[in-house]
Amino acid sequence: MSSPSSSGLARFDALDLLATMVAVVRPDGRMLFVNAMFEDIAGLSRRTLMRGNLFDWFVDPRQLRETVDSVARNEIATGRFDATLRRAPVAAHELLPVHVIVTQIDHHGGERVLVEMLEIEQQTKQDREERALGQVQANKELIRNLAHEIKNPLGGIRGAAQLLAMDIESKELKEYTEVIIHEADRLQALVDRLLAPHRRPHVVSDVNIHEVCERVRSLILAEFPRGLSVQRDYDTSIPEFRGDREQLIQAVLNIAHNAAHALADRIAAGDGRIVLRTRVSRQATIGKQRFRLALELHIEDNGPGVPEDIRDRIFFPLVSGRDGGSGLGLTLAQTFVQQHQGMIECDSEPGRTVFRIVIPLP
Numbered sequence: 001m002s003s004p005s006s007s008g009l010a011r012f013d014a015l016d017l018l019a020t021m022v023a024v025v026r027p028d029g030r031m032l033f034v035n036a037m038f039e040d041i042a043g044l045s046r047r048t049l050m051r052g053n054l055f056d057w058f059v060d061p062r063q064l065r066e067t068v069d070s071v072a073r074n075e076i077a078t079g080r081f082d083a084t085l086r087r088a089p090v091a092a093h094e095l096l097p098v099h100v101i102v103t104q105i106d107h108h109g110g111e112r113v114l115v116e117m118l119e120i121e122q123q124t125k126q127d128r129e130e131r132a133l134g135q136v137q138a139n140k141e142l143i144r145n146l147a148h149e150i151k152n153p154l155g156g157i158r159g160a161a162q163l164l165a166m167d168i169e170s171k172e173l174k175e176y177t178e179v180i181i182h183e184a185d186r187l188q189a190l191v192d193r194l195l196a197p198h199r200r201p202h203v204v205s206d207v208n209i210h211e212v213c214e215r216v217r218s219l220i221l222a223e224f225p226r227g228l229s230v231q232r233d234y235d236t237s238i239p240e241f242r243g244d245r246e247q248l249i250q251a252v253l254n255i256a257h258n259a260a261h262a263l264a265d266r267i268a269a270g271d272g273r274i275v276l277r278t279r280v281s282r283q284a285t286i287g288k289q290r291f292r293l294a295l296e297l298h299i300e301d302n303g304p305g306v307p308e309d310i311r312d313r314i315f316f317p318l319v320s321g322r323d324g325g326s327g328l329g330l331t332l333a334q335t336f337v338q339q340h341q342g343m344i345e346c347d348s349e350p351g352r353t354v355f356r357i358v359i360p361l362p
Helices: 010-017 036-042 062-072 120-167 171-198 209-223 245-262 264-269 308-313 329-338
Strands: 021-025 031-034 078-086 095-104 113-119 204-207 228-233 241-244 272-286 289-301 343-349 352-360
Touching (some): 209 228, 209 245, 209 272, 241 245, 241 352, 245 352, 264 272
Parallel strands (some): 228 272
Antiparallel strands (some): 021 031
């Protein structure tokens, strides 16, 4: 089989930059070119894919056949429809709903037709990511404004309590002023935590994500030495990238720490499990930007899952699923990851919760 370049199709190499699946086909469905995203979704090499027929990948190829034929005959310039794609040819499982766009390549019809396949779930995912990015920005503004509003009167309360303590001789009454000062200091520490991610104290260096994972793993196991296993599933080929190592450690630690607390019952039974998994994603879309390569870090646990009533709000400030939680851990984690141009997503059901951190790679 000749390469795309030797077949005069080198000009289609730019289609590898798209985040959607693309195939260039003949009117009979034989594939002349497929892009990198099609390779990723199919799990097969380009050379293997180009030995096959695109029609074989569809559950019901009739509409695709008719549309490709009509475009090739120049009866229509473009056709659009929804269909179901198999992740492997003639497979009865792992179906993928897609929106198909069939377009002319050669003017006035011809022997080559371009077929683009957009995952319907992908479009929903992009919309969800854009909303999440907007919410993160709103959260940052809310937190910053709230923290400043608290900080100003807090200093006055603490100062007044100190002055009052100097004028009070009763030991019993002084205990009350000490309580005021202590609680003011506690609130001050909380305010500092709220403001910290917005001060951008970046110490940028080369970051190895597996060093980050190992640091988090050791901290979690030190706190939960019995009944919890923290398993590794690393892709050691992932390159280093520029970032703030301490911020990323804190982000991953916040998520893993929440997971460990959610596993309290399983830890007591001796079968609590957290998995740290790293992978490379190609042509990743984060918000409205597309990146050639991205790091995916999954923090997976076998706990009861995120409560359904807060599942859509877990990254909001002051929202917590457990008693005693501050509701700031995931908010700060999202902020730290976003400062690396990344995002955090959550997929949760009873018995399996996965937080997925996606960060662009150079």
